[in-house]
Amino acid sequence: MDYHGYYRYRSAEATCANCSWSGLGGDLAQGDVFSELMELDCPECHQKVFVVSFPTRAETEEAAAMGDESATKDSVADVVEVPEHPSPVGAQRKQLSAFKFSKPPSEMTEEELGEVVDRILDQWVKDLDDSSPLES
Numbered sequence: 001m002d003y004h005g006y007y008r009y010r011s012a013e014a015t016c017a018n019c020s021w022s023g024l025g026g027d028l029a030q031g032d033v034f035s036e037l038m039e040l041d042c043p044e045c046h047q048k049v050f051v052v053s054f055p056t057r058a059e060t061e062e063a064a065a066m067g068d069e070s071a072t073k074d075s076v077a078d079v080v081e082v083p084e085h086p087s088p089v090g091a092q093r094k095q096l097s098a099f100k101f102s103k104p105p106s107e108m109t110e111e112e113l114g115e116v117v118d119r120i121l122d123q124w125v126k127d128l129d130d131s132s133p134l135e136s
Contacts, residue, residue, distance in 0.1 A: 003051050003052075003053070003110040003111065003113060003117070004050055004051070004052050004053075004110065005053060005055070005059065005110060006052055006053060006054055006055040006059065007055060007060075007063040007070060007071060009026070009050055010024065010025050010026035010070075011024060011025065012024065012025040014027070014028055014040075014049050014050060015049075016042035016045060016049055017047065017049075018045050018047035019042060019044050021042050021043065021045070025040065025050055025052075027043060028041060028043060028049055029041045029042070029043045031048055036053060037051055037117065039051055039052075040052060051114060051117060053110075053113060055071075
């Protein structure tokens with residue numbers, strides 16, 4: 001699975017590890033959407049292929065200044081600033097606060113953000129598994 005910025009994923013090459021489909025990131029199907037990122041799935045087998053973070057105001061302004069048509073179509077005023085420490089809703093809020101960030105997510109590389117997302121998702125899955133009733 002690859003991690004991409006919002007204004008770069010559409011032109012990035014994508015290959016599904018499950019079924020070997022390949023194409024551009026813009027050809028992927030929208031998967032789950034979260035407050036700060038979305039998953040993009042293989043259009044053939046629906047396996048997660050990309051994780052894309054939504055843009056910050058600064059990223060949108062930079063992309064617009066570079067002439068990116070998708071950024072100029074977006075109203076910069078409509079872009080919500082990502083908080084320094086993302087906080088999911090509900091029970092996950094307490095779990096996320098347990099993660100220690102070496103620096104604010106806005107200063108992390110895509111690879112570092114991907115590692116954080118993987119750790120958080122792994123913990124949530126583990127917690128869900130731990131809270132599930134045992135089958136008899």
